[in-house]
Amino acid sequence: MTSIETALSTAIIEELVFRRLMLQSIQKLWGSWIALAVTSLTFGAFHLGNPGATLWSALAITLKAGVLLGAAFLWRRNLWFAMGLHFAWNALEDALGIPVSELPAAGLFTVKANGAAWLTGGDFGLDGSIVTVIVEIVIANPMLIGAAQKRP
Template identity: 55%
Template structure:
């Protein structure tokens, strides 16, 4: 009498492994875990003072990062070159520089055009800096782990080697803008603007450098500088070191939603993203040529 059940076990394990490492699986699991820990930490921090809020923001960031690593290694069964430690200082500093340049260029244009006036805000400088750095670092890390880490890379794999990166760029940029429709004072325009100036720019940055440290640096510099200048960050106003007063058309200034709703950073972000996308296309072309001649 023959045993027909033995071959079924390896087959079932193979099916389970394929389902586990399928991009949709680790995209969904990772997104839920990363965002859930951040949401819980934020909710707890909201009931605390500035020090408690900063502490919970950093706690959520650490927990979300741990869940990202576990998702990629245990479920997706893949390495994590996008978080390579050796490249972290270089990529993060480069991202910080580009993010700061982007915000200051956009803010400066609106300021020179008469859309903003700025005054020093007499606040507790140490506490203001602590809260701004902690909260914005947490937001930058959690959002980039989710959008450029999990969603972008998962969609890219699903789309295939030829078109996957462009599909991922389009989908994640659109989703990033759409989710910001829930922010205070948001409109269809603000969502579109964020999809371009944040979704496309950060997606292009990730395509170019393939480093989450790089895009986290851009994202963090953008948010923290904007907040310290006294401008609402995507509709959310937090204490800053300065008070920026808005004058004139919302098309120029962004109105009560903040700089992201201005046409200026949309144009500036495109000017930055296009060279990144061009460099990405050249890198791909060089790789293809090398493979053909090898």
């Protein structure tokens, strides 16, 4: 399987499970914000199984990808939008040679981060960096505001 196929299949499967099945089911029972919190935490915990994962990397995935992708879905109410964001992030990292959640990448460059793990993501890759957590939370905020404004 090529890296593009892997990025695409991962985005489709994870978004179907976490946003389509889990988020929408929990949302019907307890509302959007609880659904977002539960699915984000579950999404982070799911990534603990990846090689090189730590409690910090799982928390980073929870805060950045779980919240961002959940916010994207709640804002646009479109699973394809969340899948597209997920795919774009994974495919870009892979194309540049950056490990995707510590899974090896065969991209244009050979990337080895040096420095504090909290800053670089360490062995887990950019997905475990405080920098990407902050950037993706900043991107998620307008989506969360938009989702809150759409609520009846």
